[in-house]
Amino acid sequence: MSEKRRPATPWPPVETEAPRFHPEAPGPGTELAMHYAECFGCGDVDNGLHMRSTVGDGGVVYSKFPVTRAHQGAPGLAHGGLLACAFDEALGSAVGNLLRRPAVTGKLETDFLRPVPVGTTLFIAARVDGVAGRKIYASADGHLDSADGPVALRARGLFVQVGLEHFTNHGDPDALSKFTQQPRRREDWDINP
Numbered sequence: 001m002s003e004k005r006r007p008a009t010p011w012p013p014v015e016t017e018a019p020r021f022h023p024e025a026p027g028p029g030t031e032l033a034m035h036y037a038e039c040f041g042c043g044d045v046d047n048g049l050h051m052r053s054t055v056g057d058g059g060v061v062y063s064k065f066p067v068t069r070a071h072q073g074a075p076g077l078a079h080g081g082l083l084a085c086a087f088d089e090a091l092g093s094a095v096g097n098l099l100r101r102p103a104v105t106g107k108l109e110t111d112f113l114r115p116v117p118v119g120t121t122l123f124i125a126a127r128v129d130g131v132a133g134r135k136i137y138a139s140a141d142g143h144l145d146s147a148d149g150p151v152a153l154r155a156r157g158l159f160v161q162v163g164l165e166h167f168t169n170h171g172d173p174d175a176l177s178k179f180t181q182q183p184r185r186r187e188d189w190d191i192n193p
């Protein structure tokens with residue numbers, strides 16, 4: 001298959017500032033631990049995505065998603081919704097780890113360019129592209145079977161910064177103590193937009 005192209009739309013869609021990485025953000029080469037043991041993307045969940053991420057140079061976070069039979073849509077092929085899930089995780093990891101600003105996905109768009117067979121590993125490279133107040137724009141490419149393999153998917157996401165009470169009020173009152181990696185304490189986050 002030749003390199004796929006899709007209609008170009010401006011990204012980020014609004015004027016942004018360059019992302020300001022947190023002074024205590026993990027540096028290049030750091031292998032990121034799961035952020036929550038029950039996270040479907042990175043946690044120890046039966047049939048979860050079991051994604052693992054590493055910080056690269058230049059503000060890129062690399063994540064791997066090993067696609068198994070548990071992740072099928074059509075026979076032998078990954079389910080599109082789960083592929084989008086992998087990108088949500090990868091983009092969220094870049095935002096959370098590099099900026100340390102608590103944020104949730106407001107919008108996620110995914111271009112599916114090539115089928116992703118069971119047995120392949122998706123190598124996702126995610127970066128934060130710009131920040132406009134509470135709005136944080138991030139994007140990622142997903143390569144088949146190696147970091148420079150053919151691009152199977154591209155995704156763009158808008159993350160919206162929230163207060164930490166978003167997680168305790170809407171989710172679990174003990175949410176903060178259940179995060180398993182830094183930032184997990186209130187003082188470890190950059191909570192000023």
Ligand SMILES: CCCCCCCCCCCC(=O)SCCNC(=O)CCNC(=O)[C@H](O)C(C)(C)COP(=O)(O)OP(=O)(O)OC[C@H]1O[C@@H](n2cnc3c(N)ncnc32)[C@H](O)[C@@H]1OP(=O)(O)O
Nearest residue numbers: 035088089092093096097104105106107135160162182183
């Ligand atoms: C180390 C740790 C690792 C952490 C690693 C983490 C990895 C996990 C990754 C998974 C992440 C998730 O799945 S998070 C879970 C999925 N997402 C959610 O559940 C979010 C549900 N939605 C919400 O809670 C809310 O709608 C919010 C918080 C997103 C926004 O509500 P709000 O706070 O009232 O703010 P609101 O004014 O509506 O929006 C703020 C600005 O964003 C814009 N905006 C909001 N949504 C959109 C949208 N879809 N499209 C365009 N623009 C939007 C608004 O126009 C506005 O722009 P302007 O007027 O200011 O210009």
